[in-house]
Structures are given as structure tokens and as C-alpha cells.
Amino acid sequence: MEHTSLLERILRGIALALVVIFFMFPIVWILMMSFQTNETILRIPPQLVFEPTLANYTALITGKLMTAAGTLDIAFMRNLWNSVFLSVTSVAVALLLGVPAAYAFARHKFRGSEDIAFTLLSFRFAPALLVLLPLTLYFQKLGLANTYIGLIWVYQLICLPLILWIVRGYFEDIPADIEYAYRIAGHSWFATFRKIALPLAGPGIAAAGLLAFIFAWNNFVFALVLASADKQPVTVGALAFITSSGIQYGQISAAIVLSITPTLALALYAQRYLVEGLSLGAVKG
């Protein structure tokens, strides 16, 4: 790998630059719009030069939105908090349930294991719309409507299969002998799971957890239908900037920036695990 030719390195550099431009340009543009008002955003042709303003962020954080129609109260920070709370707890629950199950599917080829695993996956492809109406009805009867617990439960549909199937792959990549060695050394299956399987599959769990977090974060149809306004996530909250006096692009951009921030921070924090693959190449070969 060290002996790549200069030409190849240049080509790789160019390719990478193109990739970064394609994926980052809209993000940068959104970031720029978040410091503008509609007045400068909506120019023909669009222009790079503008006088930055923090008005959008101030509005979001203080909860007061100034529009043509006067001052509006917005609950953006509340939405943001809901998103954080719902995503974190849902992913935590999904990890708690999904990782042991993934371990069982990876390590123990028990009777019906593939069927159970597939069934769990198939929940993922029941379109939300399909279950929405009956779910609302049943939730009402069970008293789960408009509760965080109900939402976290439904969010398992998004998180659990993802975690289960990704983590399972990582567990399967750990050679069984390593676990056997620990058992033979005199440790229980649980100690083995905790001290060997979990740390070794750690990166996979982190990656699956983050992806599940993102998908939970981006979802809004469940909260919209099943909960009242005070439990809505940021994805619903950001739509409030489509007002009768026009789309407040600046505020939506600022909302996007604010809503990306926690996830991005999490990703940067867990960076080492996310892109490491199965930890420690030594595990394989």
C-alpha cells in the first residue's frame, strides 16, 4: 500500500475532494443560511456575500420568533430536548435488548434462531403507516398514547432491528475460540459476554448505536401521531418555521444546524469506534 504512485495519489485526492464537495456543500450552504434572513437568502441569483446575523439562533434559543405577523412563541428547545431524550432512551433500550439477542443469534445456533432473527428484522419493514391507525387505537386503550414510554416502545421498531443485525455480524466475527478460552479459564458465560464479547464487538455496537440514534432522531411520524405537542421532536418543531408569512429558511437552517450538533458531537466523540471496524485487527487472521 505504501508504494502507490504519485498519479494515483493525485487521482485519489481529486476523487476525495469531489466527494467532500458533493456531500458537504449543502451542509455548508445550510450553515451559511442559518446566519441570514430570508431577505438575503432569497436573492436572484444567490450570492455568497451577506451580513451575518445571529437572529435565527437567538429566536430558536429564546423561543421568540419575529415574523411579519408579529412575535410567535416557539418551542424549539423543548423539541430539541424531546429529540435528545427520545433518541437516547430508545437507543439505550434497544441496546439493552438487542445486544444480548444479537449475541444469542451469533453464538448459539439454536432451534428457530434464524426464524426469530428474521421475524425481528421483519418488524423493520412493516411500514409505519401500516400500523399507525391500529397502534393509535390500542395505545389509547392501554393508556400509552401521549406518553414517553409508549413512544420509546414504538421507537424500538426503528432501533432494535438495526442494532440486532449489525451487532450480530460483529459478534460472529469474533472467533469462538477466544470466548471458549475465557470460559475454560473458569469464567461464566455472562462474564465472558461482558469481558470478552462486548469489548471486542464494541466498535460495532457503537456504530449500530449511532446509526440507530440517527434514524430515531430523524423520525417524526410516530411522535406526531401518538403524542401531543409537548412531546414532539425537533423534526416536527423545525416545520413550524413554515409560517403563513413564508418559509423562514434562515430559522429552518439554524434548526437543522442545532439539530445536527448533538449527533455530530456524539459521532466525533465515538469516532475511534465508529470507523475502526472490529477492534484490533489481531482478532482476525
Next chain:
Amino acid sequence: MASLELRNIVKRYKSQTVLDNLSLTVADGETLVLFGPSGAGKTVLLRLVAGVIDPDEGKILIGGEDMTDLDAEFRGVGMAFQNFALFPHMTAFDNIATPLQAKHSSQGTIKTGVESVAKLLKIGHVLSHKPRALSNGQKQRTALARALVGSPPLLLLDDPLRNVDAKLRFEMRLELPRLLADRGATVIYVTQDYKEAMALGDRIAVMSQGVVKQLGTPEQIYREPANVEIARLFGDPTINLLDVKPARDAKGIYVGLSNVQVHLAGAHEAAVGRDCVIGLRPEALAFVDERTPGAIPVTVEAETPLNEKIVTLVRTVRGREILVSRPSGTPGQSEGKVYIAVDSKSALLFDRTSGERIGSKNVVNLRSGEAA
């Protein structure tokens, strides 16, 4: 104490039977080598004993106690894996310490225990490294140390020298017997290398396709292999195998080799008139004078030194190739026509169809001490 007894073990994977009604006893303090080609079921057998997989039928007794249904952590065995199976996220020290930790030993005990076994295995200087920073030899020693550290009464060593280089293997082959003897543990040692098997085993169990084909001391296995296959597996260079049909005359049983009648001293009566394969160890052949009785004329094709020996490839007048070996430094001939003679006592006769050695006891009941 820590004897091991396997009774009628059967293990199947799907429709394939990996171990077929296998019974085996290992005495306390004995080193038993499980020898055989890959796929023979050696590793499976080891794992059954360790308790990480379960037999479909049969019983496993360790120290006279039925452990068939007991999980691995309760069996008190030590095991070293062929691929080392070190815990990649722990230092060598922590790797080795795991069996002691499982016993909830004190920090001090653990430290002493690990350090003494590390010293024994000469890896004291790398204890703080993680496995990825260790050389193959160090990994192997770490794995071994981990198996030894808890002084388990039963040690399972799954071809621990397989993945190390030749030099190290040679060293370890010398070191291991002493190490194992010092421990006084019962050992089951799996290998595909006959020299290892010969060097380490009090007894060797030769396995093939899920059954033990022969069980005996290294000497027995070498001298009296139960069949052609085993004869071929033991010995380097490989045993010469030639098709013959023994007959009898006044002087006894003989076979025809390149138009020469060679009389066999130890041959079994049952061989007469049967289609046989004769097995001649290269070291049981010697270059002789033309006039020696039973001297076979051959042409020298090539000559190679091998370890302490010189191996000569010769060709009979019928065109059959034979390997002859002699200790280095002894006179020989490197080209042209020569004569060789057979040490008639060590010649082995096998039935050509079944491959069984003619005259061997049928090795089925392999309880300790009853081997052929």
C-alpha cells in the same frame, strides 16, 4: 484424581458424524497425544473434554466424576489453542491471569502466579504488551502460560506448535516434555506432526474419521502400525510401499521384489497367497554387496541429506521407486547401479484391500494398557 475417561462419545454436525462411538481412557499424569490428519475429530474431541461443546451421546468423566453436563468453567481444565485465542484487548499479563482471576485469587497471588509461569516460559519481558505487539512465538508461549498458570489437573493442548516457525517448534519440542512432566498434569496433546507425537506422548491415539484407529506407545505405533495409513503417517522419509504377493517355500515366507526372493522373518502365516502391500521403512533398507542373499539391484536416482540422515532415491529394474536412508557419515553410493537389502524383521505386510496389517490384533478395544 485427574484421569480422563470418555465413554461411547458420539458427536454429529447435521448429518455428519464427527466422533463415532469413541471411548478412551487417559491415566492420571499421563500425556496422551491425539494424532491424525485434519478432520479426524481431534479438536472436536478436545472441545468436548473442555466442555465448550456437548456430545450427542456418551459420557465424559474427569477424575472419575461425570462432567458431561457441566459447563466449561466448572471443569477445571487448562487449554491452549492452535490459533492461541488470546484476548486481543488485554495485555499478556491479563491474558495469563484470567484463570487465576476466575478463582478470585488475591492480586498478590495472581502476580506471583503469572510471573512465575511467565519466567518459566521466558516471556517475563513482554507481559505488558498486548497480543498484537507479540511475535508468534511469544503469543504461543502466552497461550501456553495461560493454560498452565492455574495448575489445572487436566491440560488440553490443541496443536500449540502448529502456527509457530520451525526453529521455535524445534525448541519447544525439547522444552515441552520437561515442562509437562514437572507439572504432573494429565495432558491431552493434539498434533499433526508425528515427531511431536513421538517426542511428547506417553501414548499416542491415532485418529481418523472420528474413530481411534490405533492406540499405543510411540514405539508400538511405529513398529507395529495397525494399517497402511498409520504406517505412512509415521516416519520421515515416508515408508516405502510395494505391492507383493507373499508365498512360502522351505525357508519360510517370502516376497518377490524385483525378481529377487526376499524372505521375511517376522511375517504372519495369514499373508501367504494374499494380495499384499509390503511396507519397508527407509532405514530398514541398507546398501549391500551384490553377493548378499536377497540383494536387490537398483539404480541410484538422487540423494538428499535430511536432518541427520541421507536419503537416497533408487529405482528397481521394474521401475519402482524406493527411498533408502542411512545415518549421515556412513558410506553410500550416489550414482549408478547398487544393491540394497531388506531388514526382514522390520518389514510390514498389509492386506491390499483393507489396508490392515496382517498379524496385528484388531485394535478396537482401546482401554488403557490393552493396546496392540
Next chain:
Amino acid sequence: MTAATIQRNRPSGFRISKRVLPYLLSLPALLVCIGILIPFLTSVVYSFQRYRLSQPWARQFNWGDNYISFFTDPKFWNTLQVSLLYAGITVVLELLLGLGIAMLLQKRSTLNNFISIMLLMPLMTAPALAALMWKLMTNPGFGVLSYLASLIGLQDFRWASSPSTALLTVVLVDIWVYTPFIMILLLAGLRSLPTQPFEAAALDGVPRSFVFFRITLPMLTPYILTATLFRLLDSIQQFDIIYAMTQGGPGDTLTVFQVEAYLNFFQSTNVGRSAALMIILWAITYFLSNIFIKNWLRLRERARGQA
């Protein structure tokens, strides 16, 4: 060594049988999900009913009528075709692109790690909001992308508003949002491949293309399948991006399953028809993922054999 056997741990107290353990581990996950099965079955019942919320008096079982009507309905076949086309295009393109990017970033370095996290940002943007932003950026007047397109001579490029480019535009947004998903999974996969085969191949001077097709790809296959499976499941059910960009238009260009079902449910309040559409979508995904899983298991075995 007389004390050897005494040192052995003894099983104590409550023990979980080896046979029961895996069930115990997977049961909670299953139980949590099983609750969803009841609404699912209820919806199956709906799909066999004539059930419009606006005509409650006419609600009754019509058995297969909802389904049968699809066969003669050209709109349904259009929906099926568009959904499969959309899923096919996005998954293939995202897979190729994601694999390419992952390979560009394969080498471990601080910069590469940083870039890979940055590239996740589109995925972190809620698709509905992302679509809104793309809509602005492709606006013929204020849109920066339209402006850039005009600079390279595409004066009249109509993005999502023209039937000939709507699919392309929506696919572009989908690629922007979801390629990072595939990229991150494949990057993790690439980086956990054993190094030995590659070193050996490099030493032997094996051509790069051979290494890629004969070593990298087969060993990466399980990761590719996982990523593709999840992407396929989401893609065939795409709603947010398409609805926010075009609401299924122009004309019937992008009336994929979820858009049709959404309109049937929330606007026409035709629950029976909406449920039937969703059940068909479910069946298609079930079928597709079944194929995937079968191959996944098989290829995992094979990949493990090589590794």
C-alpha cells in the same frame, strides 16, 4: 499437585441451562417487538375491508376486492414500477458510491477519520428537512444549484419539477442523505478485514483488480449485504424525500407505495385501500429481504472460510 481437583470452581445456586440461555437472551427483544404484531394483524384485517373513514356506514368485508382492484389499475402498476425503479437505482448507486468512498478513506489517518464523520452529516439531517433545503437550492431563482447549473450551460434545468428529471433529482437527494449510511458500514467492514491476504497479494505482485474482486469484495460481502439490506428496506419505503420534494408528481412520476398509501390514508381516508397497498409493500420487502438473508448467511460462511 494433589490439590488439583479441589481448586476447581463448583457450580453454585441457580444455573441457566445451556439450551435455554439463547432463548432467554433473545426473548425480551422479541417480546418488545411482538406487541407491534397486533396492530399489524389489525391492519391486515382492514386490508380485506371496504373501509373509508368518511363512509363509516359502508364498512364491511369485501375480502380480496382491494387487492383485485389493483390488478386492473394502471396506477398501481405505475406505483409498483416506480417503487422498484427508485429502490433499485438508489441502492445500486449508493452502494457503488459508498464502497468507493469507503475505499478512499480506508487508510487509517486522523484526516480520513475526520472526513468520514463529516460525511455523516447529511444522514443526520432529517430527510424531510433535507428535502426542503434541496427544494430551495434547486429553485430556479434563488437556488444556488440552479445557479451553478446555469453557469455550466444548464440554463433551463428543471430538477424535481419536470417529469424527465424528477426521478433523477429525488434520487440525487436520496444519494446525498443515505450514501453515508452505506459508507460508514463498509468503512468499518474494510478496516476490520485481516491484513494478511492483502500483504501476501502485494508481495506476490497480484494485480489490484484481482485483489479487489477476489479478496476484498468476497470478504466484504457480509457487510455489503447488511448495508444493502437496510438501505433497500428503507428505499423501497421512501416517503419523506419524495413527498417533500414533489408530493409524488409531476403527474404520476413518483407515486411510490408510501406516497400512494399516505394519500389514501390521510387525505382520502380510504383505510382499506391504504392497508392493502401497505401489505403488498410489506410482502415485497419480506420477499426481497428473505432472499437477502439466505444469501447473507451463506456468504458469511464463505467469507469466514476465507478469512
Next chain:
Amino acid sequence: MHEKEKDLIDAFLRGQVDRRGLIKGLGAMGLAASTAGTLLNFGQTRALAADFDWQAHKGKTIKLLLNKHPYADAMIANLDNFKKLTGMEVVYDVFPEDVYFDKVTAALSASSPEYDAFMTGAYMTWTYGPAGWITDLNEWIKDPAKTNPKYAWDDFLPGVKNSCAWNGQPGGALGSADAKQWCIPWGFEQNNITYNKGMFDKVGVSVPGNMDEMVATAAKLTKDVGGGVYGIGVRGSRSWATIHPGFLSAYANFDQKDLNVSADGKLSAAMNTAESKAFHKQWVQMIQESGPKDWSTYTWYQVGTDLGAGASAMIYDADILGYFMNGGDNKMAGKLAFSAFKANPAAKAPTPNIWIWSLSMSNFSKDKDATWYFMQWASGPEHALFGATKMDFVNPVRQSVWNDEMFREKLNKSYPGYVEMFDVSAPGASIKFTPQPLFFDLTTEWAATLQKMVAKEVPVDEGLDKLAESINSQLKEAGLG
């Protein structure tokens, strides 16, 4: 509150002081106009209390489901007065418009008792009513024991009020004698022209007086204004919302209908007549020549944004959209003008189709009487006046508000021509659709067909024939045709 101020307000309420005098007087006492408005309302609240037992439901709590909208904002701003008046508690959930109706449908289809009353459009009640989710409000409106005598039901603009009443029969006339009052109008929108006066002057065109002129004017504007500005903004997304504003208003002006209702109540498609085809051709041509380039993605906010940012020269859409674009931080704020529009040269007056934000009572409400207290207050004359004068509650649905001088003055000052436009078009304003439960199916398909025509995927004649055929089969399938 100080006694003096109270006295002044009471004097106003007794009719001794006119409104301007009141504001002046209060201003002299050091109160800002807006505070004065709230105080005034408080005074009115006290006046209301005189003739009616507003406290009958004291201590009860009701919950509202609201759309994020200036109407809701105005109500919330004035809500404390209701609470004081009745001693009731009001809580509310506000959802963004993009997802608002999904939330309503989800809540109601699940028979959720959570919300007592909610905002809705009249079209939606054609689903909600037959579905049994909402209550016929006649029961309360017509019961003097439950409705405050000053409520003045007759004060509502008749076209608007009737558009919210339907007998539930597919094709049944709106506002018929047997109609049920599914909702109470709150604020409404007529579809008229809002235009950029500067651009019109620059190019030298005047406001179009009929469809031909509109096509020509829009084309000229597109050609001559420059800077990428296009002539006319109309909606084009694949949605019912594309049909109901300018498009249907002009369509109705040619005496065209969406559906025919036969004597026995059967419905059939009516959009494949020769006149309809001619109109469609004009409309399609206008969009192709002078509409926004990405017309097929246009919803009301793109139409509005373009006008406000100076990307379009005029819109034929909701008048209040123009109203909002004429204010705030929009580039064109203060530069817009308004005009009613009569598409058919032969027609006597404009016939704008209308959108009505209204209030409905959930059938699952646990206390309908208490809910009605809120509804009659929120749609009552006092709150209407407060919203219209102090907040952006346009267009009000009560004649008394339109007669209010302060309101007219406020509009005339900042929105020249708006009142005039309203006065011209209001008499013909009503819902021009035929009420029936397949409203959304049919209009969505209609919009999709329009998109195909504009994209030249199908000729207008053929497209309309196909549309009619498809609609007829859907009506039959639903048992309506």
C-alpha cells in the same frame, strides 16, 4: 386597572365615546395603543358577562388542537380574557401546518377524546362530518340558553357561513335548509390577484381584467421585467391545494363545475366540457409561458415567497398570502397591490373560491357544552374585532368587523386596495366545489392531470377526458356515481 380607565372603557361600551376617542383618551392616560386594545377587550369581557352566565363551566379545562397560524396566535394572545371571563382553563397543542391535518386525522380516526375542539378547513369537514368525528353545531348556536345573546350568528358573511354547512348528502348544496353546521368560520381567504406595482409600472401593463388579459399580461411581464422574474405565480403541486385557489376561482367564473349532480343524487365528472377544455388550455398555456419554472412543486409558500422576494410579478392566489407578503422582512413589503379578478369577460362579478379556517367540535369531547363556551367566545364579535385590529386576523368572517372603521383604516393604510378588492369579490365568494367524501381523491388526481398537461405529457382534451373517466369510475366504486 385604574378606575378612570375603567370608566372610559365603560363609556365607550355604552356608546358615549367613539373608538378613536377611547384610544385617544387612554393614550392621554399613558397607555400604549396595544395595551389599550387588551384593556378594551377586558372591558368588553366584563360587558359580555352582564347578559350571560359565562361562569357556568367555571373550573373546567378544555384542550384545543391548533395549527401554527396567525389566527391561532391572535386567539392565544387574547386567551387570558376568556379565562377571566369564564374561569375555565384552556390548554392547546400547536402543530406546524405541514403536518397539522395528519395530526387531526390521526387523533380523530382513533376516536381520541384528547382534543375538544380544533381548527379545520371546510373541505376537511366533508370527511370528518360523515365519519362521525365532529358535531353539528346548530344544536348550540340555536339554543339561547347556551349561546350568549350578543353572539350575532347573523353577523357572519353568509357565503362563508353557508360554506361550512352541509347536509352530508354527496352533492348536497352547501348551506341548504337541512345542512349541519360542521364548523364555524374563523377567518377566510378569497383568491384574487396580488401584484407587484413597481414591475407593472416598469413594463407598462395594468391589472388584467379577464383570463385572456391575464395570459397576455403574464407573458409580457415574463418577457420584459427581466432579472429572471416571471409573470404569474400559481400553485402546482400534486395536491388538492393546486385546484382550489386561483384555478377553481377562474374556472367557476366560466360557470364550470367539478361535478354534476343528477336529480337522483348521483355524481358525475363535469370537467370535460368544451368550455372547461378551453379554460384548461389557457391556464396550461399561461403556466408554460409565464409560470414558475418549477411550477409542479409549488405550494402556497413558494408562491408567496416568490412574490415577497420579487421573483414573480403577480400571484393569483389567496388574498391573505399577498397581505402577508406585503409586510415583515420581505423584500417587496409595502410594494404590493391587490385586485379582484373576473376571469370570464361575460361574468358579472368575480367568483372567488374560498378557504375557510374554522373551528370544529370533536364528537369525542367529554364536555361539549364547555367546549362550546370557548368556541362561541373565539368566534364571537369581540374576539374577531380584537384579532382583526390588533393582530393579523384577516380576513375576518364577520360583517361587523368589515364595517369597523378602525379595521378598514388599518388596511387602507398599509394595504392599499385591499378593502376595495374585498368589497368587490366578497359577494361572489363561496366554496365552488361540490361537497362529497371523495374530495381529496378527485382534486389530487385533477392536479396530477394538470401537471401532465403542463409537462406536455398529455394533450388537454385527452387529459380531461381521461380524468373524467377515472373520476366517474371512482365515484361509482364509492357508491356515489
